[in-house]
Amino acid sequence: MSNIQQTTNSTRALGLVTTGQPCSDGAGVQLTRLIGNNELSMLDPFLMLDVFQSSKPQDYLAGFPSHPHRGFETVTYMLAGHMRHKDNAGNEGVISPYGVQWMTAGRGIVHSEMPEQESGLLKGFQLWVNLPKKHKMTDPHYQEFPADKVAVEKRADGGEIRVISGRTDNGTTGVVVNHYVKPTYMQVTLPENAHFSQSIAEEDNTFIYMISGSIQIGDENKTLVENQLGILINGSNVDLVANKASSFLLVSAKPLNEPVARGGPFVMNTRAEVMQAYSDLQNNLF
Numbered sequence: 001m002s003n004i005q006q007t008t009n010s011t012r013a014l015g016l017v018t019t020g021q022p023c024s025d026g027a028g029v030q031l032t033r034l035i036g037n038n039e040l041s042m043l044d045p046f047l048m049l050d051v052f053q054s055s056k057p058q059d060y061l062a063g064f065p066s067h068p069h070r071g072f073e074t075v076t077y078m079l080a081g082h083m084r085h086k087d088n089a090g091n092e093g094v095i096s097p098y099g100v101q102w103m104t105a106g107r108g109i110v111h112s113e114m115p116e117q118e119s120g121l122l123k124g125f126q127l128w129v130n131l132p133k134k135h136k137m138t139d140p141h142y143q144e145f146p147a148d149k150v151a152v153e154k155r156a157d158g159g160e161i162r163v164i165s166g167r168t169d170n171g172t173t174g175v176v177v178n179h180y181v182k183p184t185y186m187q188v189t190l191p192e193n194a195h196f197s198q199s200i201a202e203e204d205n206t207f208i209y210m211i212s213g214s215i216q217i218g219d220e221n222k223t224l225v226e227n228q229l230g231i232l233i234n235g236s237n238v239d240l241v242a243n244k245a246s247s248f249l250l251v252s253a254k255p256l257n258e259p260v261a262r263g264g265p266f267v268m269n270t271r272a273e274v275m276q277a278y279s280d281l282q283n284n285l286f
């Protein structure tokens with residue numbers, strides 16, 4: 001049977017699989033948009049997921065010069081290379097490999113995100129997490145942690161779990177403290193043949209993005225390989241086996257189920273609120 005609707009346990013199954021769409025953003029940065037495109041417009045509360053990965057400076061040097069945000073949070077996680085950010089409230093810093101920046105844009109910030117290098121590999125992710133309607137206009141806030149502040153759970157099989165937010169079944173807790181949406185965000189690295197299991201709230205929307213390797217997911221042993229994002233559906237547990245040495249992001253959160261109105265760097269609940277954001281920006285109210 002390959003189309004079982006009801007299973008006897010609550011192991012999540014692999015649903016939609018996508019490799020995203022290549023695109024250009026900022027001042028001409030080449031990236032792959034995995035969430036927030038025509039194929040997968042969002043995975044509530046996740047509005048966007050970009051992966052940027054290139055050793056060619058012309059793909060990233062232009063960076064993301066000064067631009068605004070309102071109404072959501074941006075999560076930047078680096079695997080290779082360095083990004084410098086700077087904003088109109090005087091915050092500035094550099095995100096380096098395995099470091100994370102969790103920025104709550106709230107009612108508004110204007111910032112730049114520029115590569116802090118002129119050659120070599122730049123690789124990382126930016127995830128956009130929506131804010132609930134009642135917190136969209138909260139004060140902007142940053143949480144930034146270098147690699148050595150990010151909890152790493154060492155597994156007996158030699159694998160490891162880097163916990164940015166949320167909590168593993170063994171109790172390792174992410175360093176980021178979230179007050180609004182409270183996603184689980186972890187990077188899991190496994191040796192060949194390793195099993196991995198993690199409980200997830202039944203109502204969550206959950207995805208895995210394969211950084212490298214190949215895994216088999218759920219009771220049906222469906223395969224997910226490098227550069228694929230897979231949505232994991234129906235269940236309270238993620239169960240998988242590594243077909244070979246593998247590394248992936250596991251990201252999960254409860255959906256907001258609220259209306260979404262997008263306008264470029266602004267994500268609000270209504271069109272009028274998006275127009276207000278443009279007006280506020282023009283009037284220097286950010």
Ligand code: MN
Nearest residue numbers: 064069074113
């Ligand atoms: Mn930005």
